[in-house]
Amino acid sequence: MSAIQNTIRIDNQAIPFTPGQTIMDAALAAKVYIPHLCHYPGLPPSGNCRLCIVEIENRSVAACTTPAAADQTICSNTPELNEARKALTQMLFVEGDHICPSCEKTGNCKLQAMAYYLGMLDDHFPQFYQRREIDASHPDILLDRRRCILCDLCVRASREVDGKNVFAIAGRGTKAHLIVNSPSGKLADSSIATTDLATTICPVGAILIKEQGYQVPIGQRIYDHHTIRETSLQEHIAGCDKLKRKEHQDTER
Amino acid sequence: MTIELTTKRKIKIATTSLAGCFGCHMSFLDMDESLTGLLEQVEFDRSPFTDIKHCGRCDIGLIEGGVCTAENVHVLREFRANCTTLVAVGACAINGGVPAMRNYFDLQECLQEVYLNGTGVTNPQIPDDIELPLLLDKVYPISEVVHIDYFLPGCPPSADAFLQLLEPLLAGQKPIIQKSQLHYD
Numbered sequence: 001m002s003a004i005q006n007t008i009r010i011d012n013q014a015i016p017f018t019p020g021q022t023i024m025d026a027a028l029a030a031k032v033y034i035p036h037l038c039h040y041p042g043l044p045p046s047g048n049c050r051l052c053i054v055e056i057e058n059r060s061v062a063a064c065t066t067p068a069a070a071d072q073t074i075c076s077n078t079p080e081l082n083e084a085r086k087a088l089t090q091m092l093f094v095e096g097d098h099i100c101p102s103c104e105k106t107g108n109c110k111l112q113a114m115a116y117y118l119g120m121l122d123d124h125f126p127q128f129y130q131r132r133e134i135d136a137s138h139p140d141i142l143l144d145r146r147r148c149i150l151c152d153l154c155v156r157a158s159r160e161v162d163g164k165n166v167f168a169i170a171g172r173g174t175k176a177h178l179i180v181n182s183p184s185g186k187l188a189d190s191s192i193a194t195t196d197l198a199t200t201i202c203p204v205g206a207i208l209i210k211e212q213g214y215q216v217p218i219g220q221r222i223y224d225h226h227t228i229r230e231t232s233l234q235e236h237i238a239g240c241d242k243l244k245r246k247e248h249q250d251t252e253r
Numbered sequence: 254m255t256i257e258l259t260t261k262r263k264i265k266i267a268t269t270s271l272a273g274c275f276g277c278h279m280s281f282l283d284m285d286e287s288l289t290g291l292l293e294q295v296e297f298d299r300s301p302f303t304d305i306k307h308c309g310r311c312d313i314g315l316i317e318g319g320v321c322t323a324e325n326v327h328v329l330r331e332f333r334a335n336c337t338t339l340v341a342v343g344a345c346a347i348n349g350g351v352p353a354m355r356n357y358f359d360l361q362e363c364l365q366e367v368y369l370n371g372t373g374v375t376n377p378q379i380p381d382d383i384e385l386p387l388l389l390d391k392v393y394p395i396s397e398v399v400h401i402d403y404f405l406p407g408c409p410p411s412a413d414a415f416l417q418l419l420e421p422l423l424a425g426q427k428p429i430i431q432k433s434q435l436h437y438d
Contacts (some may be wrong), residue, residue: 099348121404123348
């Protein structure tokens, strides 16, 4: 009986879940991909990129923040929702500096890979060309706020995994921007390190490790050979393994 | 009758590079042996390939580069007025591309940095020859100036991507760029 109770249906596919699991985690565990940019396995959900929008009986919800509940009937991979996701991706592109040929992250960028996955051919909306401050103060890490999509993955990674609280998002609407927790507000005076998850988790080219540029040539990068669907499903498996190992270590202690 | 006409008449294509680097044109030429088959079906009107200076009535216009100067606006409008189908080719035409990196600065700041205050500048003066087209305040994607029918992303789009665009267009069909072919770099 519990087996039937603990099942949701996504696009007519029965998917098991454990109580407390979100729709996103249940789907990824069953190798059902729901597009996302601000979800990362093991980090608390934030629900800000809205790409994981799904429909439960004509109600739109973010799959990453909505708990799975018995008998939910969910639509995800529909032409309408994928068009909405494409429009959201286009808005993310025009809000910031996402000129791929001039960005070191090209080919490894999740925003770009998402646009490929959704078949985005143009930006549709007028470009913002917003001026945002670049922080090049740190000897090893660059922060280019113009490319930031405010997914707040670095905020959560720094707080939850690195235990440092280096980043936060300040301001609202088009004024929203990433701030650095240090006396000067500069990265150089913060405790961030190149080995932190907050440094490497950035899905776009907003946080980059210096002096590594173009070590992997364009054309041989992740999304030159894989789709974001493939890498996200792998990321989920790797993330779950990591969590299990951590829980195991914690119980042993 | 119509079929006979379409088989006899060659499809007219015009191409130009606005604020671009001609890389998209070079990639077009990378079609190599496919070009011979293409030339049986098409003829070029205004294009760097022909050096024809103004566009006549054309079936397809391929635009490389964004809109950076007043002259770019005139050329783009001439293409729109004369081409049945207008295609934005490459990153610069689609979103301004690398030239649009100047949009994060004032035009005056850019000119002063390049021609007056920059490292190694000798005889500092901002060029103002009457022959030089006036720069716009920003570099614009071409779709912000005229209506665009299709977009072919890439920096540059590969020769295969050009074929994927042109083959259906020549057959009078809507081109569909495969997601696996999509590249913005």
